[in-house]
Amino acid sequence: MDAKPSASSRRELTKSQNREIILEAARLVFAQLGFATATVRDIIRATPLASGTFYNYFKSKEQVYQALRDEEALAVRPRLRQARATATTAQEFVAANFRAFFWFVAEKGGTGGDRFRLDSPEVLAGFAELREDIERAMARGLLPPNDAGLLTAALTGVAFELAEEVKRGAEVEKVTQFATDLLLGGIGVPPKT
Amino acid sequence: MDAKPSASSRRELTKSQNREIILEAARLVFAQLGFATATVRDIIRATPLASGTFYNYFKSKEQVYQALRDEEALAVRPRLRQARATATTAQEFVAANFRAFFWFVAEKGGTGGDRFRLDSPEVLAGFAELREDIERAMARGLLPPNDAGLLTAALTGVAFELAEEVKRGAEVEKVTQFATDLLLGGIGVPPKT
DNA sequence: GCTTAAATTGACGCAGCGTCATGGGCCGCT
DNA sequence: AGCGGCCCATGACGCTGCGTCAATTTAAGC
Numbered sequence A, B: 001m002d003a004k005p006s007a008s009s010r011r012e013l014t015k016s017q018n019r020e021i022i023l024e025a026a027r028l029v030f031a032q033l034g035f036a037t038a039t040v041r042d043i044i045r046a047t048p049l050a051s052g053t054f055y056n057y058f059k060s061k062e063q064v065y066q067a068l069r070d071e072e073a074l075a076v077r078p079r080l081r082q083a084r085a086t087a088t089t090a091q092e093f094v095a096a097n098f099r100a101f102f103w104f105v106a107e108k109g110g111t112g113g114d115r116f117r118l119d120s121p122e123v124l125a126g127f128a129e130l131r132e133d134i135e136r137a138m139a140r141g142l143l144p145p146n147d148a149g150l151l152t153a154a155l156t157g158v159a160f161e162l163a164e165e166v167k168r169g170a171e172v173e174k175v176t177q178f179a180t181d182l183l184l185g186g187i188g189v190p191p192k193t
Numbered sequence C: 001g002c003t004t005a006a007a008t009t010g011a012c013g014c015a016g017c018g019t020c021a022t023g024g025g026c027c028g029c030t
Numbered sequence D: 001a002g003c004g005g006c007c008c009a010t011g012a013c014g015c016t017g018c019g020t021c022a023a024t025t026t027a028a029g030c
Helices: A010-033 A040-045 A051-057 A061-085 A090-108 A121-139 A148-167 A172-185 B010-033 B040-045 B051-057 B061-085 B090-108 B121-139 B148-167 B172-185
Strands: none
Touching (some): A010 A040, A010 A051, A010 A061, A040 A061, A061 A090, A061 A121, A090 A172, A121 A148, A148 A172, A172 B148, B061 B090, B090 B121, B090 B148
16 A cells, blocks of 8 residues: 555664654654753653663764754755846845845744754755855846845844744744845935835 | 942852852853853853852853853943934934944954854843833933833844944944944935945 | 564763861950 | 951762663564
């Protein structure tokens, strides 16, 4: 009945199942206790598995956390990329990027309440993509030329910080407007309709 | 003859000395091992004191870290405040604020390489001050009216993210220029002299 | 069915945590 | 100076979580 051949053999199947069980338990435990308080034991206790098994899949709770973050990054990156790719004006480029990000944050709330910047592979790749897209947009005249590195940093700074406001309940569209106007015209320019 | 009643008696003296000894050891240990790896034991081992003594002064390594952060925040806040207070134009307001912050970061490098946002009292107070100053500046027409909450968030986002670039060796003045131009005129406006 | 490789299990030694009874030294008072 | 009381430093103690590993179960191939 199982038409999905990705992990057909019995062994491979339970293996990826176990991995998923652990990740799911970790999601739950982190949400409940917070990353700092949670222990590896808490995670496996929320699981039918034994303590030793955990270490067959992850080296530490940090690594599980990274894996969860990577899943998120992997989910949001295509959306951001596409949003930027389809833009034909600077306005669209910036607005679409912010909107996609804030929308994702609003619906998922981020993996945890704990607030630290993770330099996990997928996240870094996301930054790299953003920078590439910015450079490409500058090259084809969509964005005015500027220091791409600094602009990337500034953009992510604004995005992550305003994301907190979104998590606190701010309206996605309003924050998107604000961020876009700020990036495009600075504080001195009245918002465009 | 003792005009300063704060630590006159012998007892009070060694008490504040011990506190300082612990903080100093913590600075060292955090710098060496990083916050995540360091343990309370590592800190007291770098000290002539006994393990129990630590807990007379701090509840956990998190609290020592907070104390260190608070020291930094307490050091930088007046500089920022003054920078903003003496500004007579929007340009000055923003530039002075960024410059003071980046300069501080460049000279101190932050307490640790670990990168998480601390909601410690002094840090939060710093954000509150920034917001107050922004609102005041808007009220007296120095800055155009805007959502102060979002603007504060965006400003801190840009500041903290660009601070990383400064730590990585970017020139303070260049980054300050960039941040100021971005905040004032957005990406479309050529830099003012 | 039988062998072999792979993966699970939980007990084990170890390290760090936070506490607490003990003891020493500082303070104020006589 | 001598004395009693009171902080506070001390480090041993019990406890919890960590990561490992030999024993055992389970799937795969023959």
